[in-house]
Amino acid sequence: VEVVIVPDAAAGGEIIAEAMADLLRRKPGALLGVATGSTPLPVYRALTAKAAAGDVDVSRARICQLDEYVGLPAGHPESYRSVVLREVVEPLGLDEASFMGPDGSAEDVPAACARYDRELAEAGGVDLQLLGIGTDGHIGFNEPCSSLASRTRIKTLTRQTRADNARFFDGDIDQVPHHVITQGIGTILEARHLVLLATGEAKAEAVAQTVEGPLTAMVPASALQMHPHATVVVDEAAASRLK
Numbered sequence: 001v002e003v004v005i006v007p008d009a010a011a012g013g014e015i016i017a018e019a020m021a022d023l024l025r026r027k028p029g030a031l032l033g034v035a036t037g038s039t040p041l042p043v044y045r046a047l048t049a050k051a052a053a054g055d056v057d058v059s060r061a062r063i064c065q066l067d068e069y070v071g072l073p074a075g076h077p078e079s080y081r082s083v084v085l086r087e088v089v090e091p092l093g094l095d096e097a098s099f100m101g102p103d104g105s106a107e108d109v110p111a112a113c114a115r116y117d118r119e120l121a122e123a124g125g126v127d128l129q130l131l132g133i134g135t136d137g138h139i140g141f142n143e144p145c146s147s148l149a150s151r152t153r154i155k156t157l158t159r160q161t162r163a164d165n166a167r168f169f170d171g172d173i174d175q176v177p178h179h180v181i182t183q184g185i186g187t188i189l190e191a192r193h194l195v196l197l198a199t200g201e202a203k204a205e206a207v208a209q210t211v212e213g214p215l216t217a218m219v220p221a222s223a224l225q226m227h228p229h230a231t232v233v234v235d236e237a238a239a240s241r242l243k
């Protein structure tokens with residue numbers, strides 16, 4: 001795993017947006033896997049700025065989602081589909097046709113999961129997957145103990161993760177869904193380049209275990225150690241427990 005330490009979150013956003021821009025210059029129709037949560041927002045802002053400045057043509061970019069809540073009504077502002085449309089697809093001037101994600105409101109959730117894995121493969125696979133990391137070391141919503149070979153499937157969120165995400169639901173943990181669809185760790189590992197961004201002291205322990213700890217299902221992000229092209233971008237605070 002390649003580790004890049006940057007001064008702050010904005011610098012992390014800039015460096016990853018430049019990697020995405022560079023990819024799009026080489027491969028204009030690249031499939032970019034995006035994450036939600038707070039951490040990646042500076043990446044999307046920086047990429048949007050590059051596109052607006054004419055630094056990169058993003059018009060043929062394709063975007064795909066990492067995970068989705070199960071059971072939020074269609075169009076709920078905090079569904080990850082809504083978030084990705086609002087934070088990534090619309091600012092980049094793309095239309096919905098360039099965007100794919102798992103269907104969190106499907107009647108048959110296991111079928112929707114299998115379909116999403118198939119769609120990703122048929123789209124040629126993810127070129128660059130941006131990841132955040134949970135305080136417990138999760139990637140996507142693969143919580144500790146997830147199989148390192150897992151495919152896209154339904155998972156139950158831990159109480160910790162629901163508490164961490166309550167801020168998006170008026171601070172009310174009871175509004176945070178219990179279940180999610182997430183790309184599996186095996187699915188995530190198929191992306192050609194994995195880029196994990198972590199900022200802030202709260203992520204320092206998970207980052208240290210990811211990069212310097214043993215490969216273990218107890219720290220799902222440690223699976224990055226098995227990937228031939230994985231980059232971890234951290235600010236000084238998130239790097240503070242690295243040896």
Ligand code: F6R
Pocket residue numbers: 034035036037038039040066067131132133134135138139140141
């Ligand atoms: C979200 C996701 C999660 C988050 C993680 C960190 O799509 O996959 O793994 O990346 O929970 O969230 P933040 O960035 O809000 O701390």
